[in-house]
Amino acid sequence: MPIDPVEYAETKRRRLRAWRLTMLMTAICLLVAFGLGVFQLQAEGLNQFLFRAPGVGASK
Amino acid sequence: MQGVTVPRDDLEAKASSSGRNQSGSPATNQVPRLTSVADTGAKSHSRPLATVGVWSFRALLVLPFVFMAPEVISLVLGRPNSVANVSASTADVLGTSSLLIFAMMLTVTPLHTITGWRWHLILRRDYGVAMFFTAGADLTLAALTTGDTFTGGPLGRIAGHTFLVFGTLSVFLLIPLVLTANRRAMGWLGGHWKSVQRLTYVLWVTILIHLAFLFGLSSIFLEALAVSAPLALMRVPSVRRWWRSARKARAHRLIRCGAAVVLIGLFSVGYSQLVGELAIKGSAAFVQRPPSD
Numbered sequence: 471m472p473i474d475p476v477e478y479a480e481t482k483r484r485r486l487r488a489w490r491l492t493m494l495m496t497a498i499c500l501l502v503a504f505g506l507g508v509f510q511l512q513a514e515g516l517n518q519f520l521f522r523a524p525g526v527g528a529s530k
Numbered sequence: 531m532q533g534v535t536v537p538r539d540d541l542e543a544k545a546s547s548s549g550r551n552q553s554g555s556p557a558t559n560q561v562p563r564l565t566s567v568a569d570t571g572a573k574s575h576s577r578p579l580a581t582v583g584v585w586s587f588r589a590l591l592v593l594p595f596v597f598m599a600p601e602v603i604s605l606v607l608g609r610p611n612s613v614a615n616v617s618a619s620t621a622d623v624l625g626t627s628s629l630l631i632f633a634m635m636l637t638v639t640p641l642h643t644i645t646g647w648r649w650h651l652i653l654r655r656d657y658g659v660a661m662f663f664t665a666g667a668d669l670t671l672a673a674l675t676t677g678d679t680f681t682g683g684p685l686g687r688i689a690g691h692t693f694l695v696f697g698t699l700s701v702f703l704l705i706p707l708v709l710t711a712n713r714r715a716m717g718w719l720g721g722h723w724k725s726v727q728r729l730t731y732v733l734w735v736t737i738l739i740h741l742a743f744l745f746g747l748s749s750i751f752l753e754a755l756a757v758s759a760p761l762a763l764m765r766v767p768s769v770r771r772w773w774r775s776a777r778k779a780r781a782h783r784l785i786r787c788g789a790a791v792v793l794i795g796l797f798s799v800g801y802s803q804l805v806g807e808l809a810i811k812g813s814a815a816f817v818q819r820p821p822s823d
Contacts, residue, residue, distance in 0.1 A: 499702035503695060507692075509689070
């Protein structure tokens with residue numbers, strides 16, 4: 471069956487838009503996680519941020 | 531590699547039926563993938579067994595929630611010590627479970643490469659989605675209950691340390707993976723779907739960084755490395771191609787057998803330690819006597 475070039479171009483554009491939207495969502499997720507980390511680093515200080523006492527975060 | 535994925539058959543079927551290949555370009559001289567008579571016979575013969583196998587593996591996914599249920603119910607009912615109990619258990623039970631589920635999800639493709647089995651491919655998506663819920667529950671419970679160990683309120687409990695940032699980041703990375711782990715998203719994204727699912731590699735790295743910050747060069751981090759090494763090796767394109775062609779040609783049987791024993795052995799060493807850890811911490815959580823810090 472022949473493929474309609476207009477439909478093909480439209481599908482391609484739609485898929486690219488969907489991919490961009492997904493990547494934007496991923497970038498937002500990354501930024502939020504790292505943003506929270508930077509915010510906490512400023513609030514708590516480097517030592518508190520880097521090191522954990524035994525039992526903190528996991529029982530080992 | 532695909533992570534939280536729908537089996538490739540579905541993708542190929544969809545691409546073929548819509549008259550386009552996976553990259554979204556018009557299908558030219560595309561031959562639909564045909565199943566041989568022998569395959570069909572084997573499939574129909576082993577289908578009940580495959581269904582039992584798939585559902586047995588799916589049933590395992592409720593275990594983390596079963597382990598945590600008594601403590602979470604106590605938390606909801608506001609019983610004494612319930613917050614401290616959940617705080618002590620959530621990372622050990624739900625965190626370790628998430629890692630185990632992730633490892634199982636990553637095992638699906640190498641197992642297919644080694645054995646040629648297809649019955650288990652559906653588990654890749656199931657385990658990915660289950661990992662999202664397990665890790666999401668871990669993050670939520672940690673944000674709610676770990677005030678005794680972390681300062682700075684709920685935000686401090688999910689991002690107050692390096693290991694927390696990478697744990698939270700890992701859960702957040704699961705969001706696009708899970709949202710696109712369905713046929714509608716595959717049709718929606720076309721050839722880009724695979725590149726989105728490759729975020730699983732990034733997730734793999736962030737999980738290992740999370741564990742490295744949490745445990746250093748010891749215990750669970752080393753076990754995670756032992757589990758990861760064979761899975762990563764089997765994803766090297768040249769190794770995968772060689773193994774697949776050797777299997778189809780029924781060649782190099784001794785080498786393949788020896789390599790499989792080594793790889794499965796290494797994987798089992800790490801995985802069994804993690805399972806042991808979950809069994810101890812999970813059963814302690816179930817009877818609401820988590821290890822004291």
